Amino acid sequence: MIPELSFVSPWTRQPLTKAADGSALLGGPDERYPLIDGIPQLLIRSGQVQASSESQAYYRDRASEYDRGNEVMFAMLLADEEQTRRDMFAQLELRPDSRLLEIGCGTCRDTIHLLDMPIDVFAGDLSLEMLLTGQHRLRRAGKDTSRLHLFCADVMHLPFTDGFFDAAYHFGGFNLFPDHRQALAEITRVVRPNGRVVVGDEGIAPWLANSEFARILENSNHLFRHRAPLDCIPVAARQVTCRWVLGGSFYLISFVKGQGEPPLDLDVTFPGRRGGSHRTRYFGKLEGVSPALRDQVLGAAAAEGISVVAWLERTLGRAVQNAPCDGADDQLVANSFRPKG
Ligand SMILES: C[S@@+](CC[C@H](N)C(=O)[O-])C[C@H]1O[C@@H](n2cnc3c(N)ncnc32)[C@H](O)[C@@H]1O
Known part of the structure; x- marks a missing residue:
C-alpha cells in the first residue's frame, strides 16, 4: 500500500492524490497539503483558521524541551517509562498486522515501542516540530520505520475514512483538545466496529482528589486538576474500563467500538402490581x-x-x-x- 494514498481530505473525506512533483497531496479546490520531510501536513485548506491553534503554538515552542519534562514526570512518579507505556498500549490488544492510529504522538515516545510489533502504525500530531523531533529519535535509534506513517493533523478532523483502523491510541494531550466529546467521537469514527480505543491523560483518581499527593502535583501542573472525561465517551462504547496509572495521577480509558446505544429487550414483562414492559x-x-x-x-x-x-x-x-x-x-x-x- 502506498501510505500517502491512505489519507483522505480531513474536510471532504475524498481520497487525496500525490502531486506530480511529489511535493504535496492534493484534494479538491483549495486543498493542497505539503509534504515536509515526507510528513503530510493535513491541517488546513487555504484561508482556513486552525481550530486547535493554541495547542499548536504551545507545542511548537516546547518541542525541544518536551522530552526532558517527560523524563522528569516519570521520575517523580517513580515509574519506569518504557514499562508504563507498554502496559498502557497492551490494552489495545493488537494482533499481527493490526492497523493502529496513534494520535498526538508528540516526539514518538510511545511510537518507538509500538514499532517493535509487526503492525502498521499511523502516528500523527498537530505539531510538526514535535513530529520532526520524534522522527529524529526513531532514526537515531535505528528503528525499522517501513510500517510507520507519520502525519500532521488535528484530532478534531482526522484524514481517514470511517473504520480505517483496527485500534486507536492517544496519551498525554487529551485534556487540551478543544472539545473532548467531539475528539473522542472523531477518534472512534476512524476505528472499525469491534476495534478498540485507548485514551489517557493527567487526571487524579477520585479517591485521591483530596490527598496531599494530588495537591502537590496540582500545585506544579494544573493539568492534574482534570478528571477522567467519562461523560464524553460515545454511547456506542462497549466493555468500557477506566484505570488510573502512574500512582493514580493519570486516567486511562479503554473501550470497544459498538453500534448505537446498548440493546434492550423492550418486551420483557415485569412481574408485580405495575406490570407492563x-x-x-x-x-x-x-x-x-x-x-x-x-x-x-x-x-x-x-x-x-x-x-x-x-x-x-x-x-x-x-x-x-x-x-x-x-x-x-x-x-x-x-x-x-x-x-x-
Ligand atoms: C503531552 S504531549 C504527549 C505526546 C506523546 N503522546 C507522549 O505521550 O509523549 C501532547 C501532544 O498532543 C498533541 N496535540 C495537542 N492538540 C492536538 C490536536 N488537536 N490534534 C492532534 N494532536 C494534538 C501535541 O502537539 C503534543 O505533541
Whole structure:
C-alpha cells in the first residue's frame, strides 16, 4: 500500500492524490497539503483558521524541551517509562498486522515501542516540530520505520475514512483538545466496529482528589486538576474500563467500538402490581388521571389479580371499541399476579 494514498481530505473525506512533483497531496479546490520531510501536513485548506491553534503554538515552542519534562514526570512518579507505556498500549490488544492510529504522538515516545510489533502504525500530531523531533529519535535509534506513517493533523478532523483502523491510541494531550466529546467521537469514527480505543491523560483518581499527593502535583501542573472525561465517551462504547496509572495521577480509558446505544429487550414483562414492559411504560405513556380514579384503577386491577398495565390495556382497548390490542389477552395472563398473603 502506498501510505500517502491512505489519507483522505480531513474536510471532504475524498481520497487525496500525490502531486506530480511529489511535493504535496492534493484534494479538491483549495486543498493542497505539503509534504515536509515526507510528513503530510493535513491541517488546513487555504484561508482556513486552525481550530486547535493554541495547542499548536504551545507545542511548537516546547518541542525541544518536551522530552526532558517527560523524563522528569516519570521520575517523580517513580515509574519506569518504557514499562508504563507498554502496559498502557497492551490494552489495545493488537494482533499481527493490526492497523493502529496513534494520535498526538508528540516526539514518538510511545511510537518507538509500538514499532517493535509487526503492525502498521499511523502516528500523527498537530505539531510538526514535535513530529520532526520524534522522527529524529526513531532514526537515531535505528528503528525499522517501513510500517510507520507519520502525519500532521488535528484530532478534531482526522484524514481517514470511517473504520480505517483496527485500534486507536492517544496519551498525554487529551485534556487540551478543544472539545473532548467531539475528539473522542472523531477518534472512534476512524476505528472499525469491534476495534478498540485507548485514551489517557493527567487526571487524579477520585479517591485521591483530596490527598496531599494530588495537591502537590496540582500545585506544579494544573493539568492534574482534570478528571477522567467519562461523560464524553460515545454511547456506542462497549466493555468500557477506566484505570488510573502512574500512582493514580493519570486516567486511562479503554473501550470497544459498538453500534448505537446498548440493546434492550423492550418486551420483557415485569412481574408485580405495575406490570407492563419498557415498551408500554416508556413508549405507551398517556396523560394522568385524577388521584381518585387512579386509586380506583389500582384497586380494580388488584381485585382481579392482574397488573395495572394489563387492566388498562384491556379496559381502554374495549373503550375505544376495538378488540383488545394484539396480545393483550396473552399479556393479561403473563402479567397475572396475586398479592402475597
Ligand atoms: C503531552 S504531549 C504527549 C505526546 C506523546 N503522546 C507522549 O505521550 O509523549 C501532547 C501532544 O498532543 C498533541 N496535540 C495537542 N492538540 C492536538 C490536536 N488537536 N490534534 C492532534 N494532536 C494534538 C501535541 O502537539 C503534543 O505533541
